[in-house]
Amino acid sequence: MGVELATEAFGDDSGPQQPPILLMMRATASMLWWPDELCAKLAATGRIVIRYDNRDTGQSTTAPPGQPDYSLDDLAGDALAILDGYGIARAHLVGISLGGMLAQLVTLMRPERVARLTAIGSARFDEDDPTLPPMDPDLLEHFGGIATLDWSDRHAAVDFAV
Template sequence: MEMTGATLVAEKIIAFEDAQLHTQAFGDPAHPPVLLIMGVMSSMLWWPERFCEELAAQGRYVIRYDQRDTGLSTCYPPGEPDYSFSDLADDAIAILDGYGIEAAHLVGMSMGGFLAQEAALRHPRRVRTLTVISSSPLGVDGLPSSTKAYQEHSAAAESLDWSDLGAISDFLRRDSAMLAGTRHPHDAEAASALIARDMGRTASFASATNHFMLLSEDKAATLHASRIDVPVLVIHGTSDPLFPIEHGEAFIRVAPTAQLQRIAGGGHEIHDQDVDEMVRVIADHTGF
């Protein structure tokens, strides 16, 4: 164990079947547990340490983890993921099992928001509340696509040489800038440092592209946000270029327990200057 600021931090490897997941917990295990689920191609480092520390300081036991094919968790050959999207949702429950937690508050970002919804739908007794950040409700069609500028940018990934770490790093830096909102200046230096740290922490960064294969899977017809019966908090930036704000607003139309916290000018990111606001509403939402 170690201390980060005034917060006790512990690391743990959850091993099951053919995978190992690297996890890190902040705070007191006696406090209500909050499991953080990050998005596509992103290790747990994309949950900022200050975010985790401040949420722990609000009396929560905060767990973040590297999903399969990210960070220090099990990696598979690029193009050959030996797991499904539903397996990733079940991984969240396996982590709760590994920590001896009966039920937790789930917080999912982007793709992690889809995974958190699926976990809540398929394992309702294991989920106390759900928080969805910069994501979209499962099973809801007819919502706006990402902005044209972001679509043009992301199309460049199709011709990217994923064995060229320099080219990958350059693309991810551009991606981080494209996903930024309008409320705060984009911190290119901090983004570059995080990308370098993330890339240097895994044996096969190209394996993370396996997540895109999972996103193309057909979801079961029963997986629909309207069937979520735990309290739902939606946090969504009004300038999100990947999932426009209409995706966040759709939650409060279809999910009976949903409430929406708009981040004015926020993008598809957890910006350092928005951490205090986000932690405050999550702490209020998970306060039981």
């Protein structure tokens, strides 16, 4: 089955450009959590700015609830496929939470494709570095409930997101 990823680009690519920015959102949130104003202001600096929906968010391909048919490596590959789709060889990656982890993976997988990496509120991949704080256990517990959440219950889904 093919994967379809919803994207939106800001900016004008007709003039000299700064390196593009790929905005990578957290789990369970669509690209719309990157505010239009932020995207437009970044694009006004002479950049193409792209935001997108990860699988299982927004308008991108979805799997049955609680049964993802993809891995973190696949999600990192999606980011590279988006860059390829826009004809972008190298970009700044800006990710928040899961998006930051994916940006780290892309950087590890294909460092030549990454101009800079900005990870916001993300877990690290270097578990051996004691100077970096771990993810908050309460947050892990909260997201642990995602597998049993009844997504057809609008109130339960809203309560989970809030």
